[in-house]
């Protein structure tokens with residue numbers, strides 16, 4: 001669009017500079033600054049001109065001032081002088097926006113336009129900025145620096161810098177976006193991304209809270225009780241290959257890892273590996289709720305407690321992003337907490353949290369945590385009968401509860417409501433956003449909101465599809 005405008009202007013003018021000299025100016029800029037973000041694509045005439053040439057902006061004026069005056073220039077003499085002229089005005093801030101000409105060129109903004117500076121507006125014309133931000137138009141990629149983006153995608157998703165050839169290819173391509181997508185696709189299958197101890201594996205650390213001392217299975221700790229590798233594998237599975245990420249909470253299957261490279265994963269009906277009872281998954285499939293009912297989750301979070309509030313609070317925090325201890329996600333339920341275990345949680349100072357937390361916890365009460373070897377980490381509808389000696393009302397705790405204001409009959413129901421919630425989709429995107437963008441999403445950040453809304457709808461809960469949009473957000477792609 002801007003090129004057309006330039007050519008129209010060009011045709012109607014009388015020249016003191018031969019016409020061929022003019023289009024050569026952008027190339028001259030990039031000969032001087034081959035690695036600048038402004039040169040990720042050919043810089044527009046607006047770099048030096050105001051709207052239609054020949055009018056010069058403040059930067060163009062400054063450059064003009066360094067050229068030999070009043071000499072009719074040929075393409076060769078114009079370009080021969082241009083490099084030195086550009087260098088001579090590098091240190092100035094011609095448009096007075098507080099950023100020097102050189103810094104702007106390197107960052108890909110316009111040195112002659114005070115509205116454009118690094119991080120804002122980029123190399124978009126005003127028209128492009130206006131259309132790019134229209135709803136439904138997609139992301140604003142006119143300010144994307146594709147060379148920068150290729151490097152970032154390579155490092156974040158493959159763990160390596162792009163090759164020199166890749167960088168050259170993206171700079172000279174008519175369709176740099178396609179190169180980024182291709183790179184992303186190949187990185188999403190890399191060991192760095194999906195292998196053991198890879199990016200996704202590590203992303204689960206906060207949710208799973210591994211504890212080497214009680215690990216069972218391969219390479220066990222001193223008191224082997226459960227193998228969290230099962231949990232990692234299930235987690236990674238839900239994040240790759242277009243799988244439905246809600247299976248973090250819904251899966252009634254497990255996942256086996258076939259060691260690579262390339263590492264691959266495979267769904268399995270039952271336990272990923274046979275071995276001692278202490279690494280088997282014993283909850284029957286119809287009672288499973290993904291990462292909430294693995295042996296690891298039950299042993300590590302429910303442990304010995306009748307009302308495993310810690311397990312419920314962890315699930316609420318890890319998968320819905322709400323930390324009750326910080327008064328987040330409070331949705332008080334009427335007449336709660338009942339205080340079945342006589343812990344005094346109905347006192348006013350306690351009810352503020354426990355009127356949400358206790359009904360959230362009831363559905364967890366039918367799953368055994370640490371018990372004798374054959375019964376650890378199993379489902380038992382009558383489990384609470386064993387706790388009558390700890391409190392006479394404990395066995396009357398219901399299995400049904402309330403999550404996010406919705407009544408549920410059991411933990412499988414709890415997990416379904418949670419998996420289908422806005423809070424879950426938001427948390428999935430937020431975890432990746434924090435690691436990839438490098439900051440918490442801002443309150444009501446429009447790009448972030450769009451990502452989780454699309455994850456739930458157009459992307460069918462595929463994290464890989466969501467990541468194809470995330471890398472083109474302004475937050476990620478603009479330096």
Ligand code: HEC
Nearest residue numbers: 006015016017022023025026045047048053054063064067
């Ligand atoms: C690096 C800055 C720069 C860029 C980029 C640039 N120009 Fe120029 N342009 C100049 C300068 C400086 C002059 C004045 C040259 C002189 O007269 O000595 C000029 C002169 C011109 C003139 C001649 C005006 C006249 O009457 O003397 C036209 C037309 C022109 N440019 C068009 C373009 C077009 C079209 C583009 C984009 C394809 C472009 N320029 C890109 C710096 C630039």
Ligand code: HEC
Nearest residue numbers: 305309310313314324325326327343344345349350352353
């Ligand atoms: C700010 C919110 C908040 C308040 C106020 C609060 N609790 Fe809790 N309580 C929690 C959370 C969250 C947990 C789950 C613990 C975890 O995250 O590991 C919990 C867990 C518990 C547990 C179970 C501990 C265990 O190890 O299983 C008891 C008992 C308890 N709270 C009693 C109380 C009592 C009594 C009061 C009032 C004096 C109170 N709480 C006030 C948030 C709160």
